[in-house]
Amino acid sequence: MDKYYLALLGEAGATGLAKGIYLVRKNERFFRAYKNELSHWEYFKQFKKSYLEKPTYYGLLILGLVVGLMEMRVIKKVVNKVESQALDFYYKNFEIKGRIAEIVEDEKHHFL
Ligand SMILES: [Fe+2]
Ligand SMILES: [Fe+2]
Structure with a gap:
């Protein structure tokens, strides 16, 4: 599958997950991660569109709400995974420069 398409859906999912966790935890860190993921999703929207973006976002939003209710140990495990x-995806599929380098840098700060 096309790497831009995968990145688009991956970032839509990451945005949903971060938003879900943030809605439960109301933590500044999760809010920042959510804002970052949203900007990554917006970036990839200029290359591709997909009818799966919204379902992916909402699916992961629900998962984020569930994960947010669990103990920090579980949240950590899911987020870090x-x-x-x-990161593996970006290193494998993209040249790490320009906006992609900034995105990779953001992702590094999302580890808990
Ligand atoms: Fe991201
Ligand atoms: Fe991230």
Whole structure:
């Protein structure tokens, strides 16, 4: 599948997950992560559009709400897993420069 398409859906999902956790935890850190993920999603929207963006966002938003209700240990595990997959994805598929380098830098700050 096209890397821009995967990045678009990945960032839509990351935005939903961060928003869901933030809505439960109301923590500045999660809010910042949500704002970052939203800006990443916006960035990839200029290359591709997909009818799966909204379903992916809402699906992960619900998952984020559920994960947000769990103990911090679980939140940490889920977030760190998602972020390390995101980093692997960018390193494997993109040249790390320009906006992609900024996105990668943001993701590094999302680890808990
Ligand atoms: Fe992201
Ligand atoms: Fe992230």
